[in-house]
Amino acid sequence: MRRASREWQRLGERCMERLLFAGSLSGIVTLGAMVVFTFAAGLPVILRTGLGRFLLGQHWRPLEGEFGIAAMVVGSVFVTLGALAAAVPLGLGTAILLSEFAPPWVRRIARPAVELLAGIPSVVYGFYGLVVIVPLIRQHLGGVGFSILAGSVILAVMILPTLITIALDSLRQVPDSYRQGSLALGATRWQTVRRVVLPAARSGVVAAVVLGAGRAVGETMAVLMVTGNVAVLPESILSPVRTLTGNIALEMGYAAGEHQQALFASGIVLFILTMILNGLIQLRRVGRVAR
């Protein structure tokens, strides 16, 4: 009797192992399939146009067979940089305040509140941008309002939760003994943060910024709703732009043939951009271990 139940247990164990293995394998296979499919669909167009002309070409006339994505690359990069310029000081400042200066009960309230911010659907952010931010820019700064600035502001708010929570976690992981050692040497709290805590948390803080950038590059809906989506090189931060993600979302409905391939090709560019960002974090990790 007992032996039989032991047998069953072992069988169940093996089944479970197989199931989990299959589960994790399916994730990897899906990723691999998507990479292969995207490259297969997009690469021919890049090769035909030439990598240089594809990346640096200023004219996107898909119906005439001219595929230059420079304006979109610039759009994505500028919207992202603008978002980082606003979100990094704000996010790091918040994380430092919560980690180093605020009493624990503030942290217990503020952290879930920030996480809640991440749960709002991006279309809601976009709608808010459309109704509030775009008119504000139009009235006070000029232009049509649909602009790099509008996209950056919305993106900044959207990546704040990522930035704050990851930076906060890495600051909290710095051992208290470092803080005490610094204070006991006559350092002020701010000196302690700047000279000991932040350097010790540096890799986590960098990861927070890079992951935030990754999220900003990949965000589609909210940006699409506020940037105006003109596929032309912008002249100022008040000019409308189209991002790589926006381009795909806008045209996928009617694109066919080479046009569709060109959209996949911009997908490849996005994919490589995110790979580079993630690679930056990995490089740092490897570097730390090697030291």
Next chain:
Amino acid sequence: MINVLGRQGRPLEGQLEQRAKMRTENLCVYYGSLLAVKYVSLPVVRHSVTALIGPSGCGKSTFLRALNRMNEVIPGARTEGRVLLDGHDIHDPSLDVADLRRRVGMVFQQPNPFPMSVYDNVAYGLRIQGIRDRATLDRIVENSLREAALWDEVKDRMRRSALELSGGQQQRLVIARVLAVRPEVILMDEPASALDPVSTARLEDLIHDLKREYTIVIVTHNMRQAARVSDWTAFMLNGELIEYGPTERIFTNPSDPRTEAYITGRFG
């Protein structure tokens, strides 16, 4: 209230008054509603080593941390009574707490070098004071490391991470870091508890050498260590100071039965 007796059993109060670098008067430390240190009045004699002994949780570390206001880092901690440094109350609002901590340095139980190079660790306290001059930094770093008996072991690896050093070396590095800011008093909270016997012996030799220049207060749970390194010993129990006097007398002829019970190993 406390029985302070000299080597021959003579009261020492008046004499100690003049030789005290620091002293506490009815010092109380609360953690929330818990009274962790109860009305402790204790002198810290200049250029000597004072050992605080007692069982775990008797308040000796808390008392130590009250001497440079490090308890204030702990939420809910509160201090009452006076702590005098050269006759001035360290709680005086005109006194800068960062300046106090520079004058009264601290070495912790676990070696806590910062995750930076050996050199940057020792130079840290100087840099936060705004000292930038390379030659000055080099000179003080070297002197401090020599004083902490670590120079010969690290002079060829000043740029390497301090975290690569052994535990004993790290603890001496932390002492060098404290010495670099020229403190007047050094507080040590069980500095040898994480060290092996050889490193402990080196540390005790170092403490012995340091008392010529500095005033040292050391918390230890190791009574033989207290007997070896200290000139004065204070025995604490449940937050109260039970007995204080010259180390030799405390260990040979304690006047309180609880002190005797503790040092002969009957509890703690």
